[in-house]
Amino acid sequence: MKRIVGLLFLCIMALTLFACGQDQASDKEVLELLKDYKTVQYNIKDPLNPPSGTEIGEKVKGYFREDEYEKQMANRVFQIAPEIAKASNKSIQLENVKLKKSKENKDGTIDYDYTIKLKLYDDQSSEEIEKNGQLTVDGLKITRDWEDRSS
Template structure:
């Protein structure tokens, strides 16, 4: 009887430990995480002193899985915002990220749809544009973006 009780307690402790180690991803935490990531990618306030796509990639690398970073970097995604600012002489600032949970995948990642609200300004005016995208997030060793895709939006015939 003592052996069975001991085994039962050991089993309960194991289940609790396993449940605690596989933390669920909270949308609130993901939203904060994505805002930090997108701020690094899009906050470009000085057209005369722009970072390169490589410099932006270095800043955002910590938010991305290795595969996601490699794909985005190969597609020169981090160069889009600096090119836009350079061609239009306007600044960009992330105002908000609206995140909508799409689905939980069997591999533990969660897919989200999002809308970025980007403030595009020059010395005379500003406008807030919306840019839609999709993102997948895992929580293996802290939050990591495993997939990121965005629509292109054109302003003055220049994509952002």
């Protein structure tokens, strides 16, 4: 009887640990999430007719927890790429994303540092810009996205 109870207890513990581990996304999944999100945020093909910040915001809404999405919209974050494209008369394309885990928080969220490389280009020239940022995720939902806007 003790053996059966012990075995049952071990099975329950293993299932509990397995279930808890399913809430956290792998670093690879977070990298794909970030690539997809930043592609939508930054890729501008036609600088003379870019999407609005609101249009971009609607496309990326599913990547965010509601409160962070509202914060990003209020800060007009999704307006930046269209304004840069229009002002420079250059298209923008996400070239590369690097992601590094920085901290696992007690609340189950995970902090990451990231670097994105953007290419601004037209028929005559192109230049690459690197932007650094920080991301916090809860599973596969963004709870914080901060970019260094000084560069």
